[in-house]
Amino acid sequence: MASQYPKRLKQRKVLLMGKSGAGKSSMRSIVFSNYVATDVRRLGATIDVEHSNIKFMGNLTLNLWDCGGQDGFVENYLTHQREHVFGSVAIMIFVFDIESPEFQADVINYSNIIHALQEWSPTAKVFCLIHKMDLVQNQLRGRLFDERSQVIRDHSEVFGKTIEFFATSIWDQSLYRAWTQIIYHLIPNASEIERMLQNLAELIDARELVLYERTTCLVVAKVTRGLEKQNPFKDRFERLSSILKNHKQSMAKHTGVPAGSANFAELQIKTGRFMFFITQLTENTNLAVDLPPSEQMFNSARINIQLVRHKFEELDVGVKRLLPQPQS
Amino acid sequence: TGKLPNSKTGDGKPRLMLMGQRRSGKSSISSVVFHKLPPSETLYLETTTKIKKEAMHSFMDFQVWDFPGHLDYTGPEFDPENLFDEIGALIWVIDAQDEYLEAIHRLNRMIIYLQSSYPAINIEVFVHKVDGLSDDYRGDTFRDIIQRVQDELSDNNYENPPVSFYQTSIYDHSIFEAFSKVIQKLIPQLPTLEALLNSLCSNSRIEKAYLFDVLSKIYIATDTSPTDIGSYAICSDYIDVVIDVSEIYGWDRFMQIGSTTAGEVGLEETGNQDADSVITMDRKAHNYLYLKEINKYANPSTILNVLTVCSLRYLALICLMGEDSPAGRKPLIDHNVSVFQDALKQVFPR
Ligand SMILES: Nc1nc2c(ncn2[C@@H]2O[C@H](COP(=O)(O)OP(=O)(O)OP(=O)(O)O)[C@@H](O)[C@H]2O)c(=O)[nH]1
Ligand SMILES: Nc1nc2c(ncn2[C@@H]2O[C@H](COP(=O)(O)OP(=O)(O)O)[C@@H](O)[C@H]2O)c(=O)[nH]1
Ligand SMILES: [Mg+2]
Numbered sequence: 001m002a003s004q005y006p007k008r009l010k011q012r013k014v015l016l017m018g019k020s021g022a023g024k025s026s027m028r029s030i031v032f033s034n035y036v037a038t039d040v041r042r043l044g045a046t047i048d049v050e051h052s053n054i055k056f057m058g059n060l061t062l063n064l065w066d067c068g069g070q071d072g073f074v075e076n077y078l079t080h081q082r083e084h085v086f087g088s089v090a091i092m093i094f095v096f097d098i099e100s101p102e103f104q105a106d107v108i109n110y111s112n113i114i115h116a117l118q119e120w121s122p123t124a125k126v127f128c129l130i131h132k133m134d135l136v137q138n139q140l141r142g143r144l145f146d147e148r149s150q151v152i153r154d155h156s157e158v159f160g161k162t163i164e165f166f167a168t169s170i171w172d173q174s175l176y177r178a179w180t181q182i183i184y185h186l187i188p189n190a191s192e193i194e195r196m197l198q199n200l201a202e203l204i205d206a207r208e209l210v211l212y213e214r215t216t217c218l219v220v221a222k223v224t225r226g227l228e229k230q231n232p233f234k235d236r237f238e239r240l241s242s243i244l245k246n247h248k249q250s251m252a253k254h255t256g257v258p259a260g261s262a263n264f265a266e267l268q269i270k271t272g273r274f275m276f277f278i279t280q281l282t283e284n285t286n287l288a289v290d291l292p293p294s295e296q297m298f299n300s301a302r303i304n305i306q307l308v309r310h311k312f313e314e315l316d317v318g319v320k321r322l323l324p325q326p327q328s
Numbered sequence: 329t330g331k332l333p334n335s336k337t338g339d340g341k342p343r344l345m346l347m348g349q350r351r352s353g354k355s356s357i358s359s360v361v362f363h364k365l366p367p368s369e370t371l372y373l374e375t376t377t378k379i380k381k382e383a384m385h386s387f388m389d390f391q392v393w394d395f396p397g398h399l400d401y402t403g404p405e406f407d408p409e410n411l412f413d414e415i416g417a418l419i420w421v422i423d424a425q426d427e428y429l430e431a432i433h434r435l436n437r438m439i440i441y442l443q444s445s446y447p448a449i450n451i452e453v454f455v456h457k458v459d460g461l462s463d464d465y466r467g468d469t470f471r472d473i474i475q476r477v478q479d480e481l482s483d484n485n486y487e488n489p490p491v492s493f494y495q496t497s498i499y500d501h502s503i504f505e506a507f508s509k510v511i512q513k514l515i516p517q518l519p520t521l522e523a524l525l526n527s528l529c530s531n532s533r534i535e536k537a538y539l540f541d542v543l544s545k546i547y548i549a550t551d552t553s554p555t556d557i558g559s560y561a562i563c564s565d566y567i568d569v570v571i572d573v574s575e576i577y578g579w580d581r582f583m584q585i586g587s588t589t590a591g592e593v594g595l596e597e598t599g600n601q602d603a604d605s606v607i608t609m610d611r612k613a614h615n616y617l618y619l620k621e622i623n624k625y626a627n628p629s630t631i632l633n634v635l636t637v638c639s640l641r642y643l644a645l646i647c648l649m650g651e652d653s654p655a656g657r658k659p660l661i662d663h664n665v666s667v668f669q670d671a672l673k674q675v676f677p678r
Binding site: 207208227231232233236239240243244246247250251253254264265266267268269270271272273274276290 | 558559561562565566568569570572573574575576577578579580581602603604605606607608609616
């Protein structure tokens, strides 16, 4: 059974770039290291490149390069370290500070980096985050975002066709929206996972299933069925990430364990309109289940998930043996 | 400790009066606690120039009066009959990051005035903005303020005045905790509630139980075992999780045309049924947190409208479980909670 899935070791290199102070390390610490938004004041400027290996789904290790944005470092990336930095990149995330007083200069800087990337990793995917949007008045956000995106796209060379733009802020769930898309792009067997979730949803007659990674709370895959497709809360997936992440912090504080390991075994919520629970599915993932308000369905869903759990584990298994332990 | 309404002209709603120097944080406090304004946005609040009266409809109705900082309320330009006529509390806000001698002096005049004319008013002092002070300095400042108030009062022959002090900040849970204690003193049924919670805790091996007003995040009672701010914080955060998830998945499916064709025929949805929730922890799979909505009132016109579901009045019981509460015990807890709920209905008949 296990053999029918591709078991290649996936080490994906992700570059995080942008001017110094743009907010790169802040967002990295929040998404991957359990910082809360107010903690980022403690961060100093990044010196050179900070590497982190983040084990994501079983067979995916994210190799994140947080590249300090001070001019001297960037100069160095573009010259002496050109191949080392820009070689075999899967994704480059470029962060623009919306408050930056010199957008023109930022674009020139961006353009230099795009050329280096095009030279060494022409098949990479570029995500562009227009960051610190909380500092802009609500009515102006949309227009400003469109204008900036257009200029940046025009300077993106071969990446111009596929580049994706997100407006982000560490103060709300927009950060999760962007990172969910980025991660989705990296998961090698997303369609496989989605197919299995679909089957599971039909088996237990769920309204919605959301599979998310335990540390980051980023959504990996989801299935929505029937009437739930009309759920008016279109942003509910990133909201869920953000709710669960906050809850994790709060439990960690209370129990005194590090936020990384403050995991619950199960969360249940039952109301007259829906029933809901979250349970661990595989080593790195939790499953959120949204059901109609029926005790019977609720109980049988829990049992059925127990029973199919090993099938999802297989997506992880074999790989674990191949994978060198990522240093943290 | 509770007092019964004794109003002649008022409407029987306890009154919370926020007073103190300009920029001491009064408007910020009422916006954060009662209007859910994010604390960082209080920077943009304008200075208050006239008394702002608001009615709060929560598990009990009360009024919050926000006063401009510069006026003297003991003077004749205010009709004291109106001001302190209703039972309630005077909340005096002192900015701990600022010079506070003048504030203390004015506070003392107020205390003496109230003691002689309106002894039924509770006097509560919030030593505020303590987030800006280092831990050591914070404690020293707090003690210094208490000492100065007491010294000045005893110079005027007022020994042991009934004044309570709290350290508060809008950037953490402390402001909610302080408000909870202020409001608890105004609930005549408090001793009964505490007794009920005590017996629930001992029957179900619950470590700590809170009765929360879901909307304001104020707790109106807890069992009498020692409280620490950490337990309040985790329970309050847990309410957020349940409310947020309930908003996302509790949308009204009946409003959608053709909902009965969606393959869920025969499942009655009852929008006003009390929610319950439990969290089990990894280690030893013991229960950790338990929540049950109670005492929820829905009138038919609001049941159908998702957007108002969250504005219904209700209380929630939240329990922090002890280490020895295996997940299998939930049915027992459910049972004990329903007994508790019945008892509560007698305390708050509607
Ligand atoms: N208002 C606001 N400030 C932010 C946001 N994200 C980050 N900041 C602030 O921006 C400042 C710089 O953030 P860092 O994450 O250290 O910047 P960096 O891009 O890693 O900078 P280098 O490491 O020097 O390249 C910090 O003071 C953060 O608090 C945001 O979304 N909104
Ligand atoms: N650091 C800190 N600042 C606060 C706190 N509460 C209020 N402030 C700030 O104090 C200033 C004055 O608050 P405001 O409510 O307008 O005072 P008022 O004149 O008494 O109504 C504002 O800039 C608030 O942001 C707090 O708990 N901590
Ligand atoms: Mg940095």
